[in-house]
Structure formats: structure tokens, C-alpha cells
Amino acid sequence: MIKKVLLLCLFLGTYTWAQGLALEKRIGQMLMVGFxxxxxxxxxxxxxxxETYNLGAVILFDYNPVDKTKPKNIASKEQLARLTQDLQACSSDGKLLIAVDQEGGKVQRLKRRYGFYGQFPKASDVTKMDQNxxxxxxxxxxxxxxxxxxxxDLAPVVDLDINRKNHVIHGLGxxxxxxxxxxxxYASAFIDAMHSHGVLTSIKHFPGHGSSVxxxxxxxxxxxxxxxxxELEPYRLLKEKADTxxxxxxxxxxIDATYPASLSYKTITKLLRWKLGYHGVVITDDLQMGAISQKYGLKNTLRLAINAGDDILLIGNQLDPKxxxxxxxxxxxxxxxxxxGEVTEEHINRAYKRIQGLKKRL
Structure with missing residues (x-):
């Protein structure tokens, strides 16, 4: 009985604490933006x-879609280290999530021309290597x-290589x-290695992109x-280990006859959380991708994503400069x-609480 009361007090304390933070600052924690x-x-x-909105996360890119002659965020090792230091100094808790896509192969933002190693192998080549x-x-x-x-690190990819006509997963290895x-x-080995230097990860792309064309x-x-x-199996196997x-x-x-996975309550809440038993942070792929932006306006996209059960909403500001x-x-x-009333405050508080839990791992 005492244990139940303590748990209830702990829950109410967390809830009240979240409530005590201005709504816009709780919402800010749910956003990952590119700049x-x-x-x-x-x-x-x-x-x-x-500072103003308590922004939870940023995503960095090297390629500048506005001016190809200039870097967007990454120009050199020294510059990038200084940038991330400055970004953390702007955050209230020093735990701003600073993300990149760094898988290896074609997908690595820290390139050789900026002074980085830049030659990490793609996943399909990693499978030919020994454990050490x-x-x-x-x-x-x-x-x-x-x-x-x-x-x-917005990696590793756990999509299954089951469609040889798939250009975006199979074609790029x-x-x-x-x-x-x-x-x-293999994904587990990737996650362990990232954790050895305090880097969080994200397994992707749920519920499976390997079969697509x-x-x-x-x-x-x-x-x-x-x-x-x-294609769901890697998520079931990694549900306790995955950071996000x-x-x-x-x-x-x-799975859902109406909405794509990232905006689908049936996919995120019913399938990923309830059926597969994953209770951590869910992040969307970039909500400015054509699959979403061509069909849904910003307000609708945000409403559907939050109500579906997404915690971090990714807006890369990368794909279309306009x-x-x-x-x-x-x-x-x-x-x-x-x-x-189109989104409940409970949804915001739940996401906020999960994100705070994730940041405790840093």
C-alpha cells in the first residue's frame, strides 16, 4: 500500500512539475529543428x-540547400565543436539534443573534406567484417x-533488405x-558503441522501409x-535497448487505411507501443518530406503527429529552402x-516526460 502511495505521489509530482512549466516550453521540448x-x-x-521556447533538439547538416558554396552547419572539426558548445550554452539544462544522420556509407554528415574520418562503411559492408x-x-x-x-545519432537502420528494387535502402547498402x-x-553492436561515448541513437524506419520501392x-x-x-521483428527484439x-x-x-505511419495512431500507439511493447521516445522522420508536405498542411501534420503518439517532431528545414x-x-x-482542444495537454505532458527520461541517459 505504501509503495502504491509513493508511486502515485511520484507520478503526481512529475505531472505537477510539468504543469508548472509554461505550455510553450513543454511544446518546445518536442521539437527538433534544422537551422x-x-x-x-x-x-x-x-x-x-x-532560450525562449526551451527547444529540445536541433539537427545539423553539412549540405546547404540555399547556397551550395557555403556550409549549412558543418565546415570543420573546430568549428563544429564550437557550434555545439555554443548551442548547449543557450539551453537551460545543457542537455540539448544535437543530432546528425551518421550511418556510414553514403549517409555520413561528418565528411573527410571537413577534416573528419569520413570513410565509415555502409551497413552491407559491415556485415563482411569480424566482431572486433x-x-x-x-x-x-x-x-x-x-x-x-x-x-x-539518427541511426542505425534496422530495415530488412527484402526488396532488391528498393533504391533508398537496398540500393545504398x-x-x-x-x-x-x-x-x-548488428544494430545492437552499433548502439553499444554509441553508448560507450555517451551518444544516443534512433533505430529506423518503423514499421519497415526495406520492402518499399x-x-x-x-x-x-x-x-x-x-x-x-x-519487418516489425527488429523493433520487438530491440525494444528495451533502443533509445528512440x-x-x-x-x-x-x-496497418492504417487512412494515414501514413508517422501520422498514424494505429501504427505508433496501437502497434509500436501496445502490441510490440515499446515505451520510449518516438521521433518522426522529417515532416517536410514530400510524402507528408504534399498532402498535409503544417497544422494538420502537427495535430496528427502528436495525437498519433509521436514525441519528437522533426522539421529539418533542409529539403525546400522556400x-x-x-x-x-x-x-x-x-x-x-x-x-x-484538437490536441490535449495530456499528450504534450506525456511526450515531455518521455523526453526528460531520454535526456537522463546523456
Whole structure:
């Protein structure tokens, strides 16, 4: 009985504590945004956003879609270390999530031309290596990320390599193979190596992108007739180990006949959380990808994503220079959804609590 009372007090204490923080600052924790700039002075917009809205996360890119002659966020080792240090100094808790996509192969933001190693192998080549070499490779990657203040790697990919016509996973060698147990074992080695230097991870792309043909960056991708239930297996196997799960924008009528995975309550809450038993942080793939932006407006996208059970909403401000969305717009839009009752404050508090739990791992 005493234990139950203590647990209730703890829950109410956490809830009251979250309630005590202004709504916009709880919403801010749910956002991961991309921005332009290789520095973050106190006067910079990104620093002001981190301070004003309690922004939870940023995502960094090397390629600048606005001016190809200039870097977006990454120019050199020294510059990147200084940038991440400045960004952390803007945050109230020093636990701003600073993310990149660093898988190896084609997908590595810390490139050789900026002074980084830049030659980490793609997943399909890692499978040809022995255990010691794999551990060494991924430990070296985590050490490099950590050395420049990156504390969140949006990797590893746990999609199964089950469709040879798939350009975005199979074509780029981003999968560890067809067997879910083998894939989970390699992903587990990746996660362990990242944790050895305090870097958080995200397994992706739930509920499976390996069977697809299209690319969600460019538009609507329907996997209904190609997707196989075995694609869920890596998530079941890694549910206790995964720091976060990234949800894809694929549409699968077998799971949800109305919405793509990233905006689907049936996919995120019913399937990932209830059926598979994953209770950690869920992050969306970039909500500005064509699969979403071509069909849903910003307000609808945010409403559906939050109600589906997503915790971190990723707005990369990378894919279309004409469609940059400010942190202020995001916070105000979500606040208005709460005021109108289209999103409950309970959803915000739940996400906030999960994100605080994740940050305790840093």
C-alpha cells in the first residue's frame, strides 16, 4: 500500500512539475529543428529559440540547400565543436539534443573534406567484417561524434533488405540484411558503441522501409502490397535497448487505411507501443518530406503527429529552402491546437516526460 502511495505521489509530482512549466516550453521540448548557421552567438535566432521556447533538439547538416558554396552547419572539426558548445550554452539544462544522420556509407554528415574520418562503411559492408572490427569501427564513429559535441545519432537502420528494387535502402547498402535477428545483432553492436561515448541513437524506419520501392523524401510511398510482418521483428527484439524509434512516412493499408505511419495512431500507439511493447521516445522522420508536405498542411501534420503518439517532431528545414518553418510558428501552431482542444495537454505532458527520461541517459 505504501509503495502504491509513493508511486502515485511520484507520478503526481512529475505531472505537477510539468504543469508548472509554461505550455510553450513543454511544446518546445518536442521539437527538433534544422537551422542555417555555422555559429550560434547569444544574438543568433537559434540561440534565442532555444532560450525562449526551451527547444529540445536541433539537427545539423553539412549540405546547404540555399547556397551550395557555403556550409549549412558543418565546415570543420573546430568549428563544429564550437557550434555545439555554443548551442548547449543557450539551453537551460545543457542537455540539448544535437543530432546528425551518421550511418556510414553514403549517409555520413561528418565528411573527410571537413577534416573528419569520413570513410565509415555502409551497413552491407559491415556485415563482411569480424566482431572486433565492427566494434572498433562503430566505437571510432561514436568517439568522433562525441568529440565535436554530437550527442544523438539518427541511426542505425534496422530495415530488412527484402526488396532488391528498393533504391533508398537496398540500393545504398543501408541494411544489415534480411534476417531480423542478424539485423538486430548488428544494430545492437552499433548502439553499444554509441553508448560507450555517451551518444544516443534512433533505430529506423518503423514499421519497415526495406520492402518499399519509392522514396518518401520525394512523395507518397505505398508499401501495402510489399510490406511483410517480419519487418516489425527488429523493433520487438530491440525494444528495451533502443533509445528512440524513428517512424517512416510509408503508407500501409494493412496497418492504417487512412494515414501514413508517422501520422498514424494505429501504427505508433496501437502497434509500436501496445502490441510490440515499446515505451520510449518516438521521433518522426522529417515532416517536410514530400510524402507528408504534399498532402498535409503544417497544422494538420502537427495535430496528427502528436495525437498519433509521436514525441519528437522533426522539421529539418533542409529539403525546400522556400519552406523554412520557424520555431515560433511551430510552437504557436501547437499551442493553438491545445487551446482549441484538437490536441490535449495530456499528450504534450506525456511526450515531455518521455523526453526528460531520454535526456537522463546523456
Amino acid at each position: 542555417h548557421g555555422t555559429h550560434a552567438s547569444k544574438e543568433s535566432q537559434i540561440c534565442k529559440d532555444i 572490427s565492427i566494434k572498433e569501427t562503430y566505437t571510432k564513429m561514436s568517439e568522433e561524434l562525441s568529440s565535436v559535441g554530437i550527442n544523438y 543501408r541494411s544489415f540484411g534480411k534476417d531480423p535477428e542478424v539485423v538486430a545483432a 519509392g522514396d518518401t523524401h520525394k512523395g507518397f510511398v505505398d508499401v501495402t502490397n510489399l510490406w511483410q510482418e517480419v 524509434v524513428m517512424v517512416a512516412h510509408v503508407f500501409n493499408q494493412k 519552406k523554412t518553418v520557424t520555431t515560433q510558428t511551430l510552437v504557436e501552431t501547437i499551442s493553438s491546437l491545445v487551446q482549441s
